[in-house]
Amino acid sequence: MSSSNYLKDLDYSVVQQCMHCGLCLPTCPTYDATKLERNSPRGRIALMRAVADDRLDVTKAFGDEMYFCLGCLACQTACPAGVNYAELFEHARAEIEEKKVLANPKRNTIRRFTLKWLFMDLRRLELAGKGLRLYQQTGLQSLVRNSGVMKAFPKRLQELEAMTPAVCDKFSSELIAPVTSAAGERKYRVAMLTGCAQDLTFSDVNRDTVEVLAQNGCEVITPAAQSCCGSLHAHNGEWTLAQQLARRNIDQFPPEQFDAIITNAGGCGSHLKHYASLLKSDPAYAKRAELWDAKVKDIHEWLVFIKVRSPKCEGRNQTVTYHESCHLTHGQKVVAQPRKLLKGIPGLKLVELPEANWCCGSAGIYNLTQPEMAGQLLERKIAHIKSTGATTVATGNPGCLLQLINGAAKAGLKLRVVHPITLLAEAYRAENSQ
Numbered sequence: 001m002s003s004s005n006y007l008k009d010l011d012y013s014v015v016q017q018c019m020h021c022g023l024c025l026p027t028c029p030t031y032d033a034t035k036l037e038r039n040s041p042r043g044r045i046a047l048m049r050a051v052a053d054d055r056l057d058v059t060k061a062f063g064d065e066m067y068f069c070l071g072c073l074a075c076q077t078a079c080p081a082g083v084n085y086a087e088l089f090e091h092a093r094a095e096i097e098e099k100k101v102l103a104n105p106k107r108n109t110i111r112r113f114t115l116k117w118l119f120m121d122l123r124r125l126e127l128a129g130k131g132l133r134l135y136q137q138t139g140l141q142s143l144v145r146n147s148g149v150m151k152a153f154p155k156r157l158q159e160l161e162a163m164t165p166a167v168c169d170k171f172s173s174e175l176i177a178p179v180t181s182a183a184g185e186r187k188y189r190v191a192m193l194t195g196c197a198q199d200l201t202f203s204d205v206n207r208d209t210v211e212v213l214a215q216n217g218c219e220v221i222t223p224a225a226q227s228c229c230g231s232l233h234a235h236n237g238e239w240t241l242a243q244q245l246a247r248r249n250i251d252q253f254p255p256e257q258f259d260a261i262i263t264n265a266g267g268c269g270s271h272l273k274h275y276a277s278l279l280k281s282d283p284a285y286a287k288r289a290e291l292w293d294a295k296v297k298d299i300h301e302w303l304v305f306i307k308v309r310s311p312k313c314e315g316r317n318q319t320v321t322y323h324e325s326c327h328l329t330h331g332q333k334v335v336a337q338p339r340k341l342l343k344g345i346p347g348l349k350l351v352e353l354p355e356a357n358w359c360c361g362s363a364g365i366y367n368l369t370q371p372e373m374a375g376q377l378l379e380r381k382i383a384h385i386k387s388t389g390a391t392t393v394a395t396g397n398p399g400c401l402l403q404l405i406n407g408a409a410k411a412g413l414k415l416r417v418v419h420p421i422t423l424l425a426e427a428y429r430a431e432n433s434q
């Protein structure tokens with residue numbers, strides 16, 4: 001791909017697919033908030049096509065518009081013409097970064113530190129996580145918060161500090177053996193991707209996933225050293241780095257050796273299933289990337305496919321509602337499977353959440369870059385959760401888990417926020433302790 005014309009070089013059948021019907025408009029959270037055409041999928045696609053056709057320059061206004069988009073892909077589900085919004089959106093952002101229309105010293109420094117350094121080697125992220133954990137567990141964080149010293153800092157920094165996630169006591173490599181045997185007969189051999197943010201904040205969900213897989217006849221291979229999937233990079237215009245990470249993952253988890261490559265993070269899975277389009281111009285990896293895409297499975301999808309075993313415990317009575325991660329639902333079309341798993345847990349009553357597939361505002365790092373819009377979406381989501389009367393909300397993506405934990409705390413709502421697989425793992429444990 002030419003380094004400077006991402007949209008122009010994109011297959012024109014993708015660029016011209018939109019027939020302007022407007023059926024996507026009611027499903028778009030940013031259009032819903034502003035009612036402005038340019039904030040809608042149809043409006044954004046028209047802008048992208050104008051750039052591809054050389055009728056519009058890539059400007060700061062274009063950049064701002066593309067970063068106001070959540071990338072939630074609700075429009076892709078609604079579209080009868082099969083518009084590939086994900087591909088358009090990623091190419092638009094890559095072009096914005098290539099043309100540097102949003103560049104400024106602060107933004108450049110943050111991107112250099114996070115996307116180009118921290119997330120390119122997860123040992124660095126783990127080290128940062130250990131530092132943060134020390135800050136939290138020595139009581140320094142509480143001291144800082146209670147002392148009121150944060151009031152001296154800009155409001156945005158205060159908000160960011162309040163959103164800092166709690167780092168786990170142990171990371172995945174300390175909780176999960178490199179090889180976990182299947183409980184009983186081995187039917188499958190699978191690889192487990194432990195993720196980046198997921199590993200820092202929800203390594204227990206990774207452990208639960210491995211336990212559930214083992215309970216269902218899978219031998220699970222979980223190497224201690226892993227790489228980021230690159231979704232953060234692809235969604236934020238760092239196309240070349242995303243390709244680099246995709247190659248690294250394919251080398252580390254040769255798809256020929258596994259029945260499935262498992263992910264439990266909706267956002268990562270949506271990206272992981274598209275390595276073939278990322279590497280299509282790379283003769284050394286194109287074919288393997290196709291096989292890789294076919295082997296990547298979301299955990300809910302895989303368990304239903306292999307006919308998950310229902311836990312045989314008595315179960316504890318709990319009312320649970322389910323929030324759909326955008327990229328699990330719209331990106332991967334994994335909609336029925338998490339509900340099926342939840343309904344199979346003894347004692348669990350599943351109540352449907354109004355607007356379950358409406359974005360919660362997390363959207364990767366959107367809650368950090370667009371706090372106002374993200375805050376509105378979170379309030380709307382929490383109000384809906386409240387209306388169900390559920391005491392637990394389940395969701396299959398670490399970004400959504402963190403966003404809902406923060407939303408519940410802000411609203412003073414006593415709510416358990418949990419991954420569906422954790423509820424399943426708890427039921428198997430209850431069965432085994434009977």
Ligand code: SF4
Pocket residue numbers: 027028029030031039040041044068069070071072073074075076085
């Ligand atoms: S990805 Fe989401 S926010 Fe962006 S245009 Fe589509 S529906 Fe709207």
Ligand code: SF4
Pocket residue numbers: 017018019020021022023024025041042045075078079080081082083
């Ligand atoms: S639904 Fe699809 S074809 Fe219709 S306006 Fe939206 S993106 Fe275009």
